[in-house]
Amino acid sequence: MGVTQPGSSGGCWRTRAGTGSCGHDDVRRPGVYQVYASAQLWRRVCAETTAELQLLFEKWQLLLAGLVFQYIHGLAARGVHYLHRPGPLLQDLGFMALPELGQEKGYLSESLFTFIFISFFLWSFHPFVYHSKRFYTVLLWRRVLAFLVASQFLRIMTFYSTQLPGPNYHCREGSKLATLPPPNNALEVLLINFPRGVLFGCGDLIFSSHMIFTLVFVRTYHKYGSNRLIKLLSWLMAIIQSLLIIASRKHYTVDVVVAWYTVNLVVFFVDKKLPEMPDRTNGLSLLPVNTKDKDGRMKEELHKLEKDGRMMDEFHKLLNGNTVDATDWRQRVQINGKHGEDTNHTVSDATPTGT
Incomplete structure (x- = not known):
């Protein structure tokens, strides 16, 4: 009764009772299913790439403008370094409350920021892989760059209005990097000495650029993400990032506080002006189980x-x-x-x- 015999077709097996399985049952086998899942993933990537490229051809001007402004922001930060004059540290409540990490532990805030940046970047491309998706990557980065540009424009106006003595170690009195000699030519300024000029800049304090990126990423995931736990963890990481920036003496407390309410207000108002992205939610499953x-x-x-x-x-x-x-x-x-x-x-x- 339980013995199976091959049927008329090579891929079908039938029992003596007349029942059997054919065709799709082979997909349940581990090896065959892996090939099937890989093929489905490849089709999904190709289909998503085609759709995203069409959007990119339509929206490339705005995306390019946002990327160009990132260079303008770096150029402005490089320019204010020529105006920076070191001096004694200002009285700061955060410096009194948080112990100084020291120069050897300054990498902690940078490591956390790098983790946040890479995590958000990878998440923004998940529609290429996952079956469940809520947005188009091109449209998401269009909004993100709009938030960044508006916040960075306000930041440039602020740190050029008043230059405070930098609290970071390379910006203090006695450091060779605290002041820059006048540039020999315009090319020296335009190249901004990347990445050293970005990492060891002085004078671009109010408000924190790291917090601009962090808060924009966190708020964007809070709106378009789907995992509540990750949303809570992202806000927690933003708070920890703020404390690490102050403890490592990279910014005054006012730089972080101003960033918190300025960036949130910018995102709130700019988001209302932009057209809402279409919701692509079409299910919670990723790959079919069988x-x-x-x-x-x-x-x-x-x-x-x-x-x-x-x-x-x-x-x-x-x-x-x-x-x-x-x-x-x-x-x-x-x-x-x-x-x-x-x-x-x-x-x-x-x-x-x-x-």
Whole structure:
């Protein structure tokens, strides 16, 4: 009874009772499923790349402008370094409350910032891999760059208005990097000595650039992310980042405090001015666990489409003044079950959502 024999086709096996499996059951095998999952992933990446490239061709001007302004922001920070004059540290409540980490532990804040930056960057490209997605990567970075540009523009105006003596170790009195000699030519300024000129800058204090990026990333994930735990952890990391910046004496406390309310206000108002991104939520599953589940979902979708098609045909007949046969209508009601609920569901599905 339990012995299986090959059927007429090479890929089918049947029992003596006449039952058997064929075709899709092979996908459940580990090796075959890995190939199937890889093929599905590759198709998803190709389809997403095609869609994102189309958006990139339409929105490239704004994205390029945002990237160019990142260079302008770095150039402005380099320029204010020529104006910086070292002096005694200002009285600071955060310096009194937090112990100084020391120059040898200054990497802690940079390490956390690097982790936040890379994590957000990778997450922003997850629509290329995951089945569940809520946004287009191009449109997301368009908003992020808009937030960054608005915040950095305010930052440039602020640190050029007043130059404070830098609290960082390389900006204090006696350090060779605290002041820069006048540039020999314009090219020396335009090159901004990247990345050393960015890491060892002085004078660009109010408000913290690290906090601009951190808060923009955290707020963006808070709106478009889906994991509540990660949202809480991201806000916690933003708070820890603030404390590490003060403890490592890279900024005064006022630089961090101003960043907190300025960036949040900028994101709030700029986000309202920008058109809302379309919600691409289409399910929570990533890859199908097995073919049976996938086939079940496909059958449900086909049944729903078939039923909706019949209901919409009858709906259009009524709109056009044509009558529907009463006998046929009663049969449809008996087959479909709850007629009122199905009709409401069909009309709601047929109505497009605004984006």
